[in-house]
Amino acid sequence: xxxxxIRAAGDRPAHIRHDDLISAKGISVVIARQxxxxxxxxxxxxxxxxxxxxPSGCGKSTLLKVLAGLVQPTQGSVSIAGLAPVEAARKRxxxxxxxxxxLLPWKNAVDNASMLLGIADKSxxxxxxxxxxxxxxxxxxxxxxxxxxxxxxSGGMRQRVAIARALALDPAVLLMDEPFGALDAITRDSMGQxxxxxxxxxxxxxxxxxxxxxxxxxxxxxxxxxxxxPGRITESLDxxxxxxxxxxxxxxxxxxxxxxxxxxxLRSSHQPGGAS
Amino acid sequence: xxxxxITDLSEPRLASSWSAATGSWLPAVILLLVTIVLWEAAVxxxxxxxxxxxxxxxxxxxxxxxxxxxxxATLVTAGEILxxxxxxxxxxxxxxxxxxxxxxxxxxxxxxxxxxxxxPKVALAPxxxxxxxYGLAPKxxxxxxxxxxxxxxxxxxxxxxxxxxxxxxxNSVGASPTQILFRIRVPHSLPNLMAGTKIAATLSVxxxxxxxxxxxxxxxxxxxxxxSTQLDTALVFAALLLVSVLGIAFYxxxxxxxxxxxxxxxxxxxx
Numbered sequence: 001x002x003x004x005x006i007r008a009a010g011d012r013p014a015h016i017r018h019d020d021l022i023s024a025k026g027i028s029v030v031i032a033r034q035x036x037x038x039x040x041x042x043x044x045x046x047x048x049x050x051x052x053x054x055p056s057g058c059g060k061s062t063l064l065k066v067l068a069g070l071v072q073p074t075q076g077s078v079s080i081a082g083l084a085p086v087e088a089a090r091k092r093x094x095x096x097x098x099x100x101x102x103l104l105p106w107k108n109a110v111d112n113a114s115m116l117l118g119i120a121d122k123s124x125x126x127x128x129x130x131x132x133x134x135x136x137x138x139x140x141x142x143x144x145x146x147x148x149x150x151x152x153x154s155g156g157m158r159q160r161v162a163i164a165r166a167l168a169l170d171p172a173v174l175l176m177d178e179p180f181g182a183l184d185a186i187t188r189d190s191m192g193q194x195x196x197x198x199x200x201x202x203x204x205x206x207x208x209x210x211x212x213x214x215x216x217x218x219x220x221x222x223x224x225x226x227x228x229x230p231g232r233i234t235e236s237l238d239x240x241x242x243x244x245x246x247x248x249x250x251x252x253x254x255x256x257x258x259x260x261x262x263x264x265x266l267r268s269s270h271q272p273g274g275a276s
Numbered sequence: 277x278x279x280x281x282i283t284d285l286s287e288p289r290l291a292s293s294w295s296a297a298t299g300s301w302l303p304a305v306i307l308l309l310v311t312i313v314l315w316e317a318a319v320x321x322x323x324x325x326x327x328x329x330x331x332x333x334x335x336x337x338x339x340x341x342x343x344x345x346x347x348x349a350t351l352v353t354a355g356e357i358l359x360x361x362x363x364x365x366x367x368x369x370x371x372x373x374x375x376x377x378x379x380x381x382x383x384x385x386x387x388x389x390x391x392x393x394x395x396p397k398v399a400l401a402p403x404x405x406x407x408x409x410y411g412l413a414p415k416x417x418x419x420x421x422x423x424x425x426x427x428x429x430x431x432x433x434x435x436x437x438x439x440x441x442x443x444x445x446x447n448s449v450g451a452s453p454t455q456i457l458f459r460i461r462v463p464h465s466l467p468n469l470m471a472g473t474k475i476a477a478t479l480s481v482x483x484x485x486x487x488x489x490x491x492x493x494x495x496x497x498x499x500x501x502x503x504s505t506q507l508d509t510a511l512v513f514a515a516l517l518l519v520s521v522l523g524i525a526f527y528x529x530x531x532x533x534x535x536x537x538x539x540x541x542x543x544x545x546x547x
Contacts (some may be wrong), residue, residue, distance in 0.1 A: 069448065
């Protein structure tokens with residue numbers, strides 16, 4: 001298993017390793033005497049789109065929280081452009097999106113989009129924040145819903161505002177924990193497509209936690225598969241499909257082949273102890 | 277029948293808002309009127325003495341005859357309720373804020389607040405009279421000890437039910453505890469707080485009347501007590517009617533306040 005995790009990090013040629021925006025080494029997490037994550041090595045190249053996929057309980061969300069500095073690893077270290085995650089977050093380098101949009105119901109879309117930025121940077125005036133919020137709403141395709149309150153927005157639109165709120169910080173990396181997990185299939189597809197467009201327009205690095213095989217392959221450049229008991233990276237897969245990708249990529253024979261391959265990997269990741 | 281073309285494509289109308297409103301009010305109004313008529317008839321048929329149960333017509337007569345006195349008493353009681361209610365809300369909010377913001381103080385204060393809740397507060401009325409005399413102060417004190425608790429408890433519940441991932445978002449950008457308190461927790465607690473405020477409005481009416489029972493020279497509670505010693509039961513009922521009207525008025529005032537303060541909150545009526 002140790003060999004596999006090394007392979008996960010070593011998928012890319014050594015000469016681009018210094019371009020890694022995020023590098024996690026030997027991450028183990030113990031919560032309430034349970035080994036949640038064991039010895040995870042993960043590197044995320046700058047500007048790439050990386051997905052973490054795995055069965056429920058594999059600790060993929062915990063791994064994302066470690067990267068975000070929300071959970072302290074029991075062992076190992078994470079560096080984001082040379083900084084510890086907590087410091088990186090303070091410097092607005094991390095944008096977070098969760099499954100629940102968590103918008104403030106008393107604020108409209110534009111104020112929600114600029115809310116975190118206003119906390120992070122106290123020097124910005126109200127009108128600066130509004131302008132930034134509006135700009136981000138336009139980026140996520142909600143330019144004309146700026147004055148709507150969350151209860152007037154659909155689930156997909158609320159999640160777009162949450163993405164706008166993360167992007168308003170102008171972070172180096174977007175960490176997303178099943179951001180489309182609560183959405184219906186059609187909305188999910190169009191959100192994924194929008195996310196790809198935002199990624200290509202902004203050049204952000206994105207780490208996406210998902211349990212959808214199609215989503216992982218459709219969107220990402222690298223997919224890491226996590227196994228359960230304990231959570232660890234069992235396999236890694238590079239998605240060689242060219243960008244820009246649209247939904248028609250799902251009909252590509254290569255896409256179908258990758259789906260089958262990833263499904264096989266996931267099936268073996270379900271075995272505790274990792275006999276892959 | 278099924279091959280007839282459908283011409284009306286408008287939304288199926290359940291009921292217009294007016295007929296929905298009358299539909300929900302009408303049964304209650306009818307029941308009330310029937311009760312009044314039966315009451316009147318029963319008192320007359322069985323010749324029940326007016327100092328046991330006065331007929332509704334007797335109550336109305338008493339209301340008209342003592343109108344001036346009753347209005348004066350209503351004004352006094354309303355003033356006590358309003359003042360006491362406002363003090364309860366302010367103190368209730370302050371206690372909740374202190375408990376949430378200062379962790380160690382909260383851990384000291386919260387159990388005591390709950391413990392105090394078990395004191396039969398009506399029994400405090402004579403003590404308050406002893407301490408503060410017969411004026412406004414003992415009534416305000418009594419309303420406060422009765423009505424602050426639902427305010428504190430509901431606001432605490434609201435402030436502590438903020439989603440953890442929202443707090444994680446705030447922490448990740450380095451928000452201070454005070455920023456989280458006033459930007460997230462307090463506004464998030466407003467729907468709960470307004471529910472607690474409505475309960476406090478109702479309890480304030482009880483507090484004022486109990487305070488007046490214990491010792492007062494004015495107000496509706498005083499009128500009720502004085503009239504019952506005179507066996508003027510019709511006047512007791514007339515004053516009771518006015519207390520109820522006050523209670524309803526304060527409740528709806530709190531509800532209107534709720535709609536102004538938290539227009540985003542889910543409404544129970546929209547089920």
